[in-house]
Amino acid sequence: xxxxxxxxxxxxxxxxxxxxxxxxxxxxxxxxFSDTSAFVGNDISTFPDYPSEIRAPQGxxxxxxxxxxxxxxxxxxxxxxxxxVLVAMNPAALRTNLKWVKQGATIIIDSDSFDEKNYxxxxxxxxxxxDGTLDGYNIVRAPITYLNFTTxxxxxxxxxxAEKTKNQFAVGILYWLFDRNLEYGxxxxxxxxxxxxALAEANKKVLxxxxxxxxxxxxxxxxxxxxxxxxxxxxxxxxxxxxxxxWGFIAASERSGRPLFxxxxxxxxxxxxxxxxxxxxxxxxxxxxxxxxxAGINSAIGASFAGNLGVTTxxxxxxxxxxxxxxxxxxxxxxxxxxxxxxxxxxxxLPTKTExxxxxxxxxxxxGESPAVIIxxxxxxxxxxxxxxxxxxxxxxxxxxxxxxxxxxxxxxELWNIPKIADLPPIxxxxxxxxxxxxxxxxxxxEKLNRFWAIPGQEGLRHRIGSLEKEDVTGFVSHDPxxxxxxxxxxxxxVQRVANYIPExxxxxxxxxxxxxxxxxxxxxxxxxxxxxLQQQGKSISLAQFNYLKPLPRNTEAVLKGFRxxxxxxxxxxxxxxxxxxxxxxxxxxxxxxxxGLPFMIEELKRKFNQVLEGKE
Amino acid sequence: MAATNETSSAQPALTRNDFRLDQPVxxxxxxxxxxxxxxxxxxxxxxxxxxxxxxxxxxxxCSSRFPYYINTxxxxxxxxxxxxxxxxxKIANPELSVWIVTGDxxxxxxxxxxxxxxxxxxxxxxxxxxxxxxxxxxxxxxSPTSPxxxxxxxxxxxxxxxxxxxxELAMGAQGTFFARAVDTEPKQMTDIFIKAAQxxxxxxxxxxxxxxxxxxxxHQEITGKDVKDDRIIYLEHGKPMIFGTGxxxxxxxxxxxxxxxxxxxxxITEEDLLVHDAYTPDIALHYLLTRMNYPExxxxxxxxxxxxxxxxxxxxxxQVIRSMEESRIKTLEGLINSGNVWQI
Numbered sequence: 001x002x003x004x005x006x007x008x009x010x011x012x013x014x015x016x017x018x019x020x021x022x023x024x025x026x027x028x029x030x031x032x033f034s035d036t037s038a039f040v041g042n043d044i045s046t047f048p049d050y051p052s053e054i055r056a057p058q059g060x061x062x063x064x065x066x067x068x069x070x071x072x073x074x075x076x077x078x079x080x081x082x083x084x085v086l087v088a089m090n091p092a093a094l095r096t097n098l099k100w101v102k103q104g105a106t107i108i109i110d111s112d113s114f115d116e117k118n119y120x121x122x123x124x125x126x127x128x129x130x131d132g133t134l135d136g137y138n139i140v141r142a143p144i145t146y147l148n149f150t151t152x153x154x155x156x157x158x159x160x161x162a163e164k165t166k167n168q169f170a171v172g173i174l175y176w177l178f179d180r181n182l183e184y185g186x187x188x189x190x191x192x193x194x195x196x197x198a199l200a201e202a203n204k205k206v207l208x209x210x211x212x213x214x215x216x217x218x219x220x221x222x223x224x225x226x227x228x229x230x231x232x233x234x235x236x237x238x239x240x241x242x243x244x245x246x247w248g249f250i251a252a253s254e255r256s257g258r259p260l261f262x263x264x265x266x267x268x269x270x271x272x273x274x275x276x277x278x279x280x281x282x283x284x285x286x287x288x289x290x291x292x293x294x295a296g297i298n299s300a301i302g303a304s305f306a307g308n309l310g311v312t313t314x315x316x317x318x319x320x321x322x323x324x325x326x327x328x329x330x331x332x333x334x335x336x337x338x339x340x341x342x343x344x345x346x347x348x349x350l351p352t353k354t355e356x357x358x359x360x361x362x363x364x365x366x367x368g369e370s371p372a373v374i375i376x377x378x379x380x381x382x383x384x385x386x387x388x389x390x391x392x393x394x395x396x397x398x399x400x401x402x403x404x405x406x407x408x409x410x411x412x413x414e415l416w417n418i419p420k421i422a423d424l425p426p427i428x429x430x431x432x433x434x435x436x437x438x439x440x441x442x443x444x445x446x447e448k449l450n451r452f453w454a455i456p457g458q459e460g461l462r463h464r465i466g467s468l469e470k471e472d473v474t475g476f477v478s479h480d481p482x483x484x485x486x487x488x489x490x491x492x493x494x495v496q497r498v499a500n501y502i503p504e505x506x507x508x509x510x511x512x513x514x515x516x517x518x519x520x521x522x523x524x525x526x527x528x529x530x531x532x533x534l535q536q537q538g539k540s541i542s543l544a545q546f547n548y549l550k551p552l553p554r555n556t557e558a559v560l561k562g563f564r565x566x567x568x569x570x571x572x573x574x575x576x577x578x579x580x581x582x583x584x585x586x587x588x589x590x591x592x593x594x595x596x597g598l599p600f601m602i603e604e605l606k607r608k609f610n611q612v613l614e615g616k617e
Numbered sequence: 618m619a620a621t622n623e624t625s626s627a628q629p630a631l632t633r634n635d636f637r638l639d640q641p642v643x644x645x646x647x648x649x650x651x652x653x654x655x656x657x658x659x660x661x662x663x664x665x666x667x668x669x670x671x672x673x674x675x676x677x678x679c680s681s682r683f684p685y686y687i688n689t690x691x692x693x694x695x696x697x698x699x700x701x702x703x704x705x706x707k708i709a710n711p712e713l714s715v716w717i718v719t720g721d722x723x724x725x726x727x728x729x730x731x732x733x734x735x736x737x738x739x740x741x742x743x744x745x746x747x748x749x750x751x752x753x754x755x756x757x758x759x760s761p762t763s764p765x766x767x768x769x770x771x772x773x774x775x776x777x778x779x780x781x782x783x784x785e786l787a788m789g790a791q792g793t794f795f796a797r798a799v800d801t802e803p804k805q806m807t808d809i810f811i812k813a814a815q816x817x818x819x820x821x822x823x824x825x826x827x828x829x830x831x832x833x834x835x836h837q838e839i840t841g842k843d844v845k846d847d848r849i850i851y852l853e854h855g856k857p858m859i860f861g862t863g864x865x866x867x868x869x870x871x872x873x874x875x876x877x878x879x880x881x882x883x884x885i886t887e888e889d890l891l892v893h894d895a896y897t898p899d900i901a902l903h904y905l906l907t908r909m910n911y912p913e914x915x916x917x918x919x920x921x922x923x924x925x926x927x928x929x930x931x932x933x934x935x936q937v938i939r940s941m942e943e944s945r946i947k948t949l950e951g952l953i954n955s956g957n958v959w960q961i
Contacts, residue, residue: 282943
């Protein structure tokens with residue numbers, strides 16, 4: 001029965017997108033395919049894209065859930081702009097995603113779901129398989145629903161359960177297409193359905209059926225091979241931004257010796273941090289699911305007062321509710337980390353989509369002169385590092401720190417080179433020995449200007465702090481005008497001096513040139529990819545991607561000075577540009593802004609940079 | 618003038634002086650808060666805690682200045698949020714004796730949500746509500762406990778809102794301890810505070826407190842020297858519910874409700890009266906006692922309900938310890954190297 005020899009297409013990387021109904025298992029399929037690719041040594045970057053409704057009506061545009069993964073042989077920094085392969089389980093999934101696939105891409109569709117009724121639900125006016133919509137693509141029409149059903153029929157599953165395994169048929173096709181290890185895919189299913197072995201068997205059977213189907217049918221004329229290029233060594237795992245934040249907290253707790261307390265309230269897209277830490281009682285983590293956002297942060301402040309590493313997690317609307325309490329942490333000068341996983345705003349906005357709209361809220365959204373340290377993470381895995389640094393700064397400088405991540409980092413994943421916890425920089429809490437003579441709660445360290453952390457239960461250190469202004473040194477309540485000004489300036493200066501303890505701003509590329517692309521936080525992957533592509537074409541462009549936002553790195557001004565033009569790219573209306581302009585008004589800041597609930601695409605950044613370099617801006 | 622951290626050596630018996638600060642107390646002259654502060658300072662040496670293990674937490678309002686006036690660890694927080702701050706402190710260190718000082722505005726209005734949830738969880742803290750039925754620190758607006766019709770700066774024609782009864786709210790939120798005290802009865806206050814401290818779980822003590830400036834004598838018709846014996850019933854566990862100047866009145870249960878009877882009339886003897894059981898889990902009678910109001914009934918003071926039940930902080934501690942014992946993952950290093958890990 002000879003199987004036709006297929007053409008092998010060699011690629012450095014490929015982007016695969018899974019799309020289907022919310023209940024179709026697209027997130028699981030994507031994770032399974034990504035993990036398998038990582039297992040064979042590919043780098044990966046993933047980006048789930050799901051609606052805020054849990055199960056919108058089947059077959060509708062509103063119900064389409066997607067998962068994009070980019071696999072590659074070299075360092076992958078984004079999940080990719082456009083897909084090389086799209087799996088579309090129904091017409092709505094096809095319609096929503098067609099604009100995100102490359103010309104000539106392979107599109108695998110479940111032809112059983114392509115009928116008149118589903119076209120209408122998806123908003124097609126005619127049959128997209130016939131009307132030329134798909135000209136120029138390599139379409140694989142597989143009767144997935146039917147073939148899945150025949151495969152599992154003999155296992156005696158009811159039709160509702162059987163329906164749930166059909167995603168594995170598509171995954172099986174992809175495993176063949178990319179020459180992935182079926183055994184690993186099966187192991188993934190065994191783990192996933194540990195408590196339901198019958199379901200694991202059914203899924204595995206369908207996975208194999210899909211693989212063999214692809215091997216046999218002739219529409220698949222070529223297979224992809226990710227060419228091996230870069231040798232990477234080490235121990236890796238796939239990690240999402242939210243998990244990395246949770247683990248960064250635990251790392252900081254272990255290294256500082258302060259028990260971890262999370263006071264939080266569920267909110268998309270931050271809830272996974274709360275969920276992950278709730279599972280970590282075995283590491284001594286205490287999680288308090290509070291009655292609201294306000295109680296979440298206030299309980300964390302209480303825990304910090306009692307000597308724990310008190311932290312809280314939220315998204316934009318929650319940050320707004322917490323703003324008064326952040327001010328309380330500012331005036332009581334206690335360690336506190338607030339993670340804001342930014343999403344589309346204002347108000348409830350776009351809960352499941354990404355944005356960078358909370359920068360000014362984090363910087364200024366409080367009453368009075370209320371300085372906090374603001375930092376941001378720039379990839380799913382470095383959420384671990386910046387969470388760790390946020391805790392280190394909060395503890396050592398006795399200050400609230402706001403860490404900005406976003407929905408793209410939080411839900412996206414990438415390979416993480418697992419660190420040795422003992423190699424992380426030490427965290428030294430400014431504790432006070434029991435019975436210290438003449439202890440004063442607002443006496444400060446002369447260098448960092450932090451006060452010291454005397455903890456209830458300690459002998460001879462009883463003291464009282466709170467939301468009223470305090471007298472310098474003694475900490476007694478004070479309404480003295482000059483004392484107030486002094487304390488306001490001390491709190492600001494304490495935050496400014498954090499600049500002496502953070503790394504300098506890095507420039508990717510030459511330190512001088514025609515154009516400096518400036519970004520901050522989660523846009524790093526797209527920014528560096530775009531800049532490096534243009535550098536390879538010989539363009540005079542460099543990148544400065546900020547992680548430390550308040551205070552800014554000490555060399556910021558020196559970096560900005562080195563370029564003829566500066567363009568600040570952000571997923572908002574220009575908040576960081578406005579901030580830079582306030583601090584360094586001597587420079588002119590061009591702006592590139594996108595506010596669509598979506599990350600930057602590499603191509604759109606390159607287009608913009610080229611326009612600027614060519615003097616068209 | 619520096620306050621107050623004398624270096625401790627061996628632990629002699631504590632006295633009220635251990636909890637005094639030499640900082641000026643800045644409540645108005647004649648304010649009921651002074652008597653409460655004094656009663657707390659009398660109670661603390663009796664609760665069996667080291668002075669370093671006691672924390673006072675408050676929100677905003679006149680009462681909430683309390684932590685600045687008592688020599689323990691103290692945290693003065695935000696309006697309404699003391700319960701949340703205290704929750705974090707107690708969960709972080711369940712060994713501490715944590716006290717919340719709050720007012721009727723702080724706990725019943727802006728902090729109402731935290732108030733009901735700390736009770737539902739039964740966190741092992743003590744809440745002292747100074748109920749003067751007015752906003753004092755903002756200078757005289759009506760509060761959620763102001764009696765209907767009260768004329769204030771924001772209700773010039775009298776309030777049109779029915780008031781909250783703090784005890785009723787506490788019991789609706791499944792509170793396990795509720796007591797009522799009066800700022801003019803220092804000995805009873807001290808005794809009640811000690812009992813609150815001894816209770817495992819959230820203890821709520823409502824103190825009928827007089828605001829001498831904005832709501833003077835609001836409790837007078839009940840607590841006045843000449844009338845209090847007939848208008849207040851002081852409840853003690855195991856004792857008959859008896860009151861009156863001549864100890865000649867009592868409470869009985871009739872038609873699923875409480876009724877005031879006169880001993881000696883219609884054949885009623887002391888044996889017929891209800892005997893107070895503060896420890897029963899059944900909330901029905903505690904609820905009725907809490908709601909009693911003058912003139913139909915005497916107002917109940919003393920410990921009305923004290924039902925022991927595992928507090929949240931202890932239950933969490935138990936889960937954490939069990940999880941630490943049972944898991945083979947002991948460190949973050951162990952966690953991040955377990956599961957799907959690839960050596961490349």
